[in-house]
Amino acid sequence: MRAERACAAGLPPCMRAPMSTNPPRLRPDIAPAARPDAVNAGRRPDQPSIGMVSLGCPKALVDSERILTRLRAEGYGISPDYAGADAVIVNTCGFLDSAKAESLEAIGEALKENGKVIVTGCLGAEPEFILRRHPRILAVTGPHQYEQVLDAVHAAVPPAPDPFVDLLPATGVRLTPRHYSYLKVSEGCNHKCRFCIIPDMRGRLVSRPASAVLREAERLAEAGVRELLVISQDTSAYGLDLKHARHAWKGREIRSHITDLARELGRLGVWVRLHYVYPYPHVRELIPLMADPESGVLPYLDIPFQHAHPETLKRMARPAAAAKVLDEIAAWRAQCPDLALRSTFIVGFPGETEAEFQTLLDWLEAAQLDRVGCFKYEDVAGARSNALPDHVPEEVKQERWERFMARAQEISAARLAARVGKRLEVIVDEIDEDGIATCRTMADAPEIDGNLFIDENAGGLSVGDIVTVEVEEAGDYDLWGRRL
């Protein structure tokens, strides 16, 4: 694939002129986040994979990176070669005639080598020109239309999310709007939870240098992103593999450590939301940042607890002790009263007794988490939990799931009701044709948490705006508010 040639031997001759402002280290297809070894080492067998050929200027690079980031967040693998890709995206350049010719040549190569090709970028503004030469293309979109690109990818190669692995819910992958973006800080994981195949698929923790993460984040912020969702498999372990080495960033040295990284990300003037944070002791260092409204780091922690009974956690081989966690949560909330906690749980794990499940319900009551997701345990090919004895019957899993969700709903409703009358900052996600604005508070991550709706006086608002509202009403999962 063109990307491979560029990686191996600098820029290939056909790309030199238009890529002169696009040094190899900034190429999205060979940048650290998308390195074949880092990205594909742990590709699961049924994981759909997309190839990317990126031509053009740094603005096109931002689009390519955003497309790649979104594809990764949705569970796609990124293929370094045509053979391993289920479809190929060609991000074209159309600035000069020579660049147009080179783009057409790249499209032709992708069609010949792979056959399923989606074209985007500057030359995409002239679809007839492209389709005359290459009528077999699946879709053509113009520059910065990455959401349409993702639509085309979904149509050509449907996503196959894994509920234990991917951040986004299996209930349907929606497109990430321009005003927020996922930011992957590491790959892999050093733990060995029995229900999870990530360490086998993706290997041990490999963190990106802080400078690389910050550079990507800065470009996203410059491209209009207002909220960064920091993701990984284990965000609080970020930098462990690098021994928390320091990396130069804007004349300073930044430690590859989640606290330092979060602080620097917050300085970009965007909302910074942390996902997949395990309650290691050093998470305490993040709480003062979350308590400081000027830091940009949102008072939000997404911690996948998965269970609360010590024996179940032991069988799961989880890196956490639930009892201590309750004390930790209390300490965090004492320091940061607005802290929103979200988590996911698995019910019906092999060997889970009614007493163990009841402990989980009691723990949930004590922890008063703001948002929870719950999965019924199911075997995943290759997971060590498959071989555990005493699998829980489906009807028992279902019954426990319903009891768990009912309890979680009551807690959510009570916590939301307590917010009525408060003034909150919200980010606008969508404005429908009736003028109703769908927003999120700092306590709500996109796709997985609730919303705040402004159904009056939303005129003049735009997607991505951050505005202050007074909360007027609360439901089980959502709020309604009035713009101030």
Ligand code: SF4
């Ligand atoms: S901490 Fe456990 S569940 Fe999370 S990625 Fe690592 S092994 Fe999987």
